[in-house]
Amino acid sequence: MVVATTDERDFLAGFHRWARHVRAHNAARLATSGIAVGLVLGVAAAAFAWWSRSHDLRLHSWWLGAGGLLVGLWIARRHAWSDQHVALFLDQKLKSDEAITTALELQQSSPSDDGPYLTVLRDARRAVSSAPVPAQLPPITQRSHLFAPVAGAAIFAIGLLPLPPAAATPPPPPGTEQVKLSHLGTLDDVIKLSQLDPEDEAQAKRLRELSQRAQTLRKRLLQGMPEREALDEIAKLRDAVAHERQRLGTGKERAGLESALSQLRKNPQLDAARKALGDRDMTAFDKKMRRLANQLEGDDRKRAQEALKKAAEAARKRGAPRVARSLDEQRRRLAETGQHNDRLRALTKAIEEGLSEEAKRALREMNSSGDPEAARKLSEAMAKALDLLTEEERKLLAERLRAQAKELDPNGGGSRSLSEEQLRQMAEKLTTEEGIKQLAQQLRQQAKQKPPSAEAKRQRQLGEAERGLGETERQLRGGSLMPLPGQGQNAGGRPGGPPAGADPSGRPGGTPGGGPGQHDGSTKKLEGDELRSHARGPLSAGAPNPGSVRGRTPGREGETANLRGEKELGRVGPSEVGAVERSEVPKEYREQVGRYFQP
Amino acid sequence: MSEPTEFEVALNRAGEASAKLRESIGEVIVGQRAVVAQTLWGLIAGGHVLLEGAPGLGKTLLVRTLAHCLDLEFSRIQFTPDLMPSDVIGTNVLVTAEDDSRSFRFHKGPIFSQLVLADEINRATPKTQSALLEAMQEHACTVAGERHAMDEPFFVLATENPIEMEGTYPLPEAQLDRFLLKVVVDGPNEDDMTEILVRTTGHANPPPDRVLDASEVLALRRTCRDIAVAEPVLRYAARLVGASDPDNPESPEIAQRALRYGAGVRGAQSLVLAAKASALLEGRGHVAFSDISSVATPVLRHRLIRSFEGEADGISTVDVIEALIDAVPARPDDVERASGP
Numbered sequence: 010m011v012v013a014t015t016d017e018r019d020f021l022a023g024f025h026r027w028a029r030h031v032r033a034h035n036a037a038r039l040a041t042s043g044i045a046v047g048l049v050l051g052v053a054a055a056a057f058a059w060w061s062r063s064h065d066l067r068l069h070s071w072w073l074g075a076g077g078l079l080v081g082l083w084i085a086r087r088h089a090w091s092d093q094h095v096a097l098f099l100d101q102k103l104k105s106d107e108a109i110t111t112a113l114e115l116q117q118s119s120p121s122d123d124g125p126y127l128t129v130l131r132d133a134r135r136a137v138s139s140a141p142v143p144a145q146l147p148p149i150t151q152r153s154h155l156f157a158p159v160a161g162a163a164i165f166a167i168g169l170l171p172l173p174p175a176a177a178t179p180p181p182p183p184g185t186e187q188v189k190l191s192h193l194g195t196l197d198d199v200i201k202l203s204q205l206d207p208e209d210e211a212q213a214k215r216l217r218e219l220s221q222r223a224q225t226l227r228k229r230l231l232q233g234m235p236e237r238e239a240l241d242e243i244a245k246l247r248d249a250v251a252h253e254r255q256r257l258g259t260g261k262e263r264a265g266l267e268s269a270l271s272q273l274r275k276n277p278q279l280d281a282a283r284k285a286l287g288d289r290d291m292t293a294f295d296k297k298m299r300r301l302a303n304q305l306e307g308d309d310r311k312r313a314q315e316a317l318k319k320a321a322e323a324a325r326k327r328g329a330p331r332v333a334r335s336l337d338e339q340r341r342r343l344a345e346t347g348q349h350n351d352r353l354r355a356l357t358k359a360i361e362e363g364l365s366e367e368a369k370r371a372l373r374e375m376n377s378s379g380d381p382e383a384a385r386k387l388s389e390a391m392a393k394a395l396d397l398l399t400e401e402e403r404k405l406l407a408e409r410l411r412a413q414a415k416e417l418d419p420n421g422g423g424s425r426s427l428s429e430e431q432l433r434q435m436a437e438k439l440t441t442e443e444g445i446k447q448l449a450q451q452l453r454q455q456a457k458q459k460p461p462s463a464e465a466k467r468q469r470q471l472g473e474a475e476r477g478l479g480e481t482e483r484q485l486r487g488g489s490l491m492p493l494p495g496q497g498q499n500a501g502g503r504p505g506g507p508p509a510g511a512d513p514s515g516r517p518g519g520t521p522g523g524g525p526g527q528h529d530g531s532t533k534k535l536e537g538d539e540l541r542s543h544a545r546g547p548l549s550a551g552a553p554n555p556g557s558v559r560g561r562t563p564g565r566e567g568e569t570a571n572l573r574g575e576k577e578l579g580r581v582g583p584s585e586v587g588a589v590e591r592s593e594v595p596k597e598y599r600e601q602v603g604r605y606f607q608p
Numbered sequence: 609m610s611e612p613t614e615f616e617v618a619l620n621r622a623g624e625a626s627a628k629l630r631e632s633i634g635e636v637i638v639g640q641r642a643v644v645a646q647t648l649w650g651l652i653a654g655g656h657v658l659l660e661g662a663p664g665l666g667k668t669l670l671v672r673t674l675a676h677c678l679d680l681e682f683s684r685i686q687f688t689p690d691l692m693p694s695d696v697i698g699t700n701v702l703v704t705a706e707d708d709s710r711s712f713r714f715h716k717g718p719i720f721s722q723l724v725l726a727d728e729i730n731r732a733t734p735k736t737q738s739a740l741l742e743a744m745q746e747h748a749c750t751v752a753g754e755r756h757a758m759d760e761p762f763f764v765l766a767t768e769n770p771i772e773m774e775g776t777y778p779l780p781e782a783q784l785d786r787f788l789l790k791v792v793v794d795g796p797n798e799d800d801m802t803e804i805l806v807r808t809t810g811h812a813n814p815p816p817d818r819v820l821d822a823s824e825v826l827a828l829r830r831t832c833r834d835i836a837v838a839e840p841v842l843r844y845a846a847r848l849v850g851a852s853d854p855d856n857p858e859s860p861e862i863a864q865r866a867l868r869y870g871a872g873v874r875g876a877q878s879l880v881l882a883a884k885a886s887a888l889l890e891g892r893g894h895v896a897f898s899d900i901s902s903v904a905t906p907v908l909r910h911r912l913i914r915s916f917e918g919e920a921d922g923i924s925t926v927d928v929i930e931a932l933i934d935a936v937p938a939r940p941d942d943v944e945r946a947s948g949p
Contacts, residue, residue: 097939127615132893
């Protein structure tokens with residue numbers, strides 16, 4: 010082993026000095042290349058950003074140059090030249106005929122004294138003894154680096170370019186656009202369902218759930234949500250609310266409802282009410298019964314009460330307690346209202362000439378149609394008339410009532426439901442100032458609109474909720490929906506709601522009823538305060554659809570039918586008669602084909 | 609200034625000897641410096657040299673002059689078609705002793721010299737050629753089961769005439785491989801021709817002085833073997849030889865098209881040895897890439913076997929070698945790129 014000589018130390022010192030410079034130049038070249046590549050990519054990024062109208066991204070394209078610098082330095086570090094590479098480079102640059110490479114290799118491989126090591130080492134030392142000259146080092150710049158300033162200028166220029174006009178974006182798929190509503194009072198009725206008096210705990214739970222879902226929907230609509238989801242949720246809520254509204258008499262209660270309807274069918278006066286109950290429309294049922302209460306007198310009312318009682322019993326017996334409760338409640342209201350009306354009628358008969366024209370008209374209307382409004386007007390008119398009675402008139406009125414009492418059958422017969430005693434009590438009241446006031450007060454009290462039944466109230470509020478959902482859906486669709494009954498903008502707040510200052514009990518879009526004008530001779534006011542369409546099915550229930558064939562009317566034995574059928578078969582299209590004979594079926598097979606279609 | 613090492617002394621001596629040798633040869637041989645240098649590469653590297661050239665270009669004179677300059681035992685064998693192997697190697701002859709006893713004694717042929725001129729080697733039959741080539745490879749020959757070693761240094765210089773192909777026996781490729789170098793002797797230029805005329809049309813010049821003896825030649829050969837070769841240089845030689853293989857996918861297109869066989873391991877060995885000799889004559893203790901590329905042509909030209917397509921297209925092996933030198937980078941790519949043109 011050769012002891013490290015001065016030549017060796019000088020060579021190694023000189024070589025490493027050169028190597029540092031060479032590697033530094035290489036790193037600088039790679040870093041510059043990285044910057045150039047990064048800036049070229051930056052041009053592409055800036056162009057893309059310009060094209061996509063992203064101004065911020067366009068400005069950040071410069072960072073790709075910095076990224077390229079880092080990548081270049083990383084590559085320079087990772088692929089730094091080994092000593093051998095540096096030696097080969099120096100041998101070529103310094104024209105030392107590979108003396109440096111050979112010396113370095115011999116130095117690292119335990120050279121011997123008598124070998125060529127020292128000779129080569131001296132040659133190599135001489136080669137590396139001079140100080141590094143930049144011209145002899147790897148170039149830092151190369152032709153491709155010209156891209157760096159060009160790319161930088163391009164990025165700058167792109168940064169100054171005005172953004173291109175926005176391309177027409179294709180419309181989003183239907184329903185995916187975000188919708189946002191700022192006013193969502195239409196969902197209030199759904200949210201308030203949790204405060205509704207429930208039929209039972211299960212319904213309370215369902216109503217709370219509906220209310221919760223409506224609150225969530227309102228929250229999301231206020232923040233913005235996809236239209237499709239919103240419409241879907243509204244539709245689900247509407248279905249749920251409609252299902253809840255029509256729940257009476259469904260499922261296990263269906264048989265009970267059917268039994269009750271059968272019982273009611275026995276009394277023709279209850280037909281309208283029976284249909285409403287059959288439709289599970291308790292609001293309509295309530296109204297029909299109210300009219301009946303105003304309309305029916307005496308035995309008719311008793312028969313109606315009896316029919317209601319039997320219907321309730323039948324419903325209870327067949328497992329429909331809710332239907333039974335509704336029927337019982339209607340029976341009770343029928344009796345109460347009937348008694349009040351009897352009292353009213355007795356008074357009107359007694360007062361007779363003292364009645365105003367309006368009261369007479371209301372009496373006629375009440376007797377003919379049972380209109381609750383007419384009954385109310387009549388009650389108010391009677392109360393007003395009582396207030397204005399003079400002493401003599403009161404006495405006269407009392408006398409007449411007593412006379413009516415005398416006319417009554419003492420055994421309780423007749424059509425009147427008021428007893429003699431009740432008439433006498435009324436006559437006694439008329440004799441005192443206080444009694445008259447009490448009677449007038451009772452009449453005014455009765456004149457007030459009776460609250461609907463519990464089931465009708467639930468159905469009504471559920472109906473309100475359903476309409477609110479429909480209104481919300483209409484708002485989402487930009488008003489393209491068919492307007493709901495009674496809808497219209499008004500100052501009262503919610504579309505379709507009562508006008509500002511009007512009676513809040515009025516129906517949406519309608520006046521409280523009656524109207525200010527004269528209605529005689531005009532079209533009768535529509536019953537009910539809302540319009541509902543009822544699917545009645547085909548006009549000829551149970552008949553097959555026109556054009557379809559149920560069977561084949563047999564002709565003579567062994568022959569195919571060619572006669573127009575009877576009953577349902579008679580409804581078939583004319584072309585169906587004798588169709589087999591006119592068909593392309595071979596003659597020998599017609600009998601078989603005809604028999605196949607024979608019912 | 610530190611003391612010169614033994615190697616440096618030997619290197620200096622080699623440099624001085626080669627300079628003297630060139631000077632002495634130059635007194636006789638006009639021009640042909642490359643030929644002289646390549647011949648010296650063969651001498652120093654310990655290989656044999658095949659000189660090829662037209663008649664009258666001084667091939668034989670060169671060898672004779674070299675024999676004069678070197679104090680070596682010299683013999684010349686003129687190869688003719690009727691030359692027998694025994695005429696080259698020698699033969700056992702029956703010898704009668706004084707007591708009338710008879711025995712065979714080996715009578716050495718002209719091959720048993722230190723410097724052998726095999727003149728017009730391609731005129732002998734392959735049988736005779738192979739006898740010579742065996743001795744060249746083994747530095748010994750076996751006669752009647754007895755091995756007879758050559759005296760060292762043993763150096764064969766063969767000449768052949770590429771023009772007259774009539775009645776010749778071209779050396780097989782396998783045997784050509786035994787020659788370290790194939791030196792092509794070109795005609796002289798005008799100046800050289802003029803000088804030749806001056807020298808050869810007057811009185812005969814005295815023979816040149818002897819410059820080296822056998823021991824000095826052997827010392828030169830030892831020094832040559834000591835020349836250092838860096839691993840990248842060896843790899844370059846290996847890549848160069850590997851690229852001559854037409855089946856190598858990385859070889860240049862001309863090699864794949866014009867060659868049937870490339871140089872083998874012996875070619876790579878010869879390349880490095882010749883490069884060492886070149887470096888030694890340059891006075892360097894190590895081999896450079898330039899040494900490899902400069903010796904590539906004489907070392908490889910007779911080892912590459914052209915394909916039919918190469919011969920038909922007139923692509924010489926020298927063309928291929930030049931293409932190989934151009935195609936095979938000496939240094940790694942990144943170093944080459946950084947070094948610039």
